[in-house]
Amino acid sequence: MHDQGIGREDVGGGGDVGDGGGVGDAAEIGDVAEADLRTRRGVFRAVAFRDPVDGNEHLALVRGEVAGRAGVLVRMHSECMTGDIFGATRCECGDQLNASLDAIVREGGGVLVYLRGHEGRGIGLVAKVRTHVLQDQGLDTVDSATAIGLPVDTRDYGPAARVLRHLGVGSVRLLSNNPAKVSALESYGIDVAARVPLLAPVNDDNIRYLTAKRDRLGHDLPQLDAAVNGAAVNGGAVNGAAVNGAALNGARMDAGEAR
Numbered sequence: 661m662h663d664q665g666i667g668r669e670d671v672g673g674g675g676d677v678g679d680g681g682g683v684g685d686a687a688e689i690g691d692v693a694e695a696d697l698r699t700r701r702g703v704f705r706a707v708a709f710r711d712p713v714d715g716n717e718h719l720a721l722v723r724g725e726v727a728g729r730a731g732v733l734v735r736m737h738s739e740c741m742t743g744d745i746f747g748a749t750r751c752e753c754g755d756q757l758n759a760s761l762d763a764i765v766r767e768g769g770g771v772l773v774y775l776r777g778h779e780g781r782g783i784g785l786v787a788k789v790r791t792h793v794l795q796d797q798g799l800d801t802v803d804s805a806t807a808i809g810l811p812v813d814t815r816d817y818g819p820a821a822r823v824l825r826h827l828g829v830g831s832v833r834l835l836s837n838n839p840a841k842v843s844a845l846e847s848y849g850i851d852v853a854a855r856v857p858l859l860a861p862v863n864d865d866n867i868r869y870l871t872a873k874r875d876r877l878g879h880d881l882p883q884l885d886a887a888v889n890g891a892a893v894n895g896g897a898v899n900g901a902a903v904n905g906a907a908l909n910g911a912r913m914d915a916g917e918a919r
């Protein structure tokens with residue numbers, strides 16, 4: 661009898677998700693419009709919003725019921741026109757976008773937040789293409805930015821946190837290979853219960869890019885080791901072993917890493 665009351669009070673006192681679901685949310689994400697979006701993967705709820713802080717229009721694609729649930733599968737995807745739309749192979753963005761949506765569909769619920777203003781880790785499309793010239797001359801993804809006086813990464817994940825709160829999502833499993841994204845999202849008050857790897861297949865076009873992301877930007881990309889050993893250069897990783905059911909269910913999750 662005693663413990664029951666105490667438990668209830670404790671939960672009530674820390675109930676961020678439930679308490680944040682009402683007043684103030686619409687103001688937090690600015691102008692917002694929602695509609696069902698029928699796609700070749702089925703129906704998503706499309707939540708478009710103009711973020712009041714960065715001024716960009718972003719889109720959250722929502723599958724299933726996510727409000728109030730713990731450990732919702734979430735991808736914060738930085739826009740990459742060349743990779744996402746045109747299937748460029750010099751980066752793995754398009755593969756990750758498709759694998760994220762597939763994973764969310766398999767899970768039966770989740771959110772993909774498509775973040776505008778993130779081209780080239782924030783330098784913009786023209787500058788990104790300019791770095792491609794330097795990359796074709798041998799510089800990597802980091803040096804090709806700094807060589808023309810641009811920052812390596814200016815991305816802000818505040819808009820993603822704000823739309824997740826708007827959706828009633830306070831606890832996520834984050835589809836990413838980037839530990840810095842975990843801490844960035846947590847700094848905005850979203851609990852990241854786990855990080856779910858999203859390992860795109862390695863090929864001749866992207867291996868230098870992926871290697872630089874691993875060695876210079878701290879991404880966790882174990883498929884590179886397999887590629888060096890000749891095991892994974894077959895394009896099967898996204899649909900195969902790397903982003904499989906075990907990984908999505910958290911088997912590869914490292915709680916220490918996720919923090």
Ligand SMILES: [Zn+2]
Pocket residue numbers: 740742743744751752753754
């Ligand atoms: Zn890209």
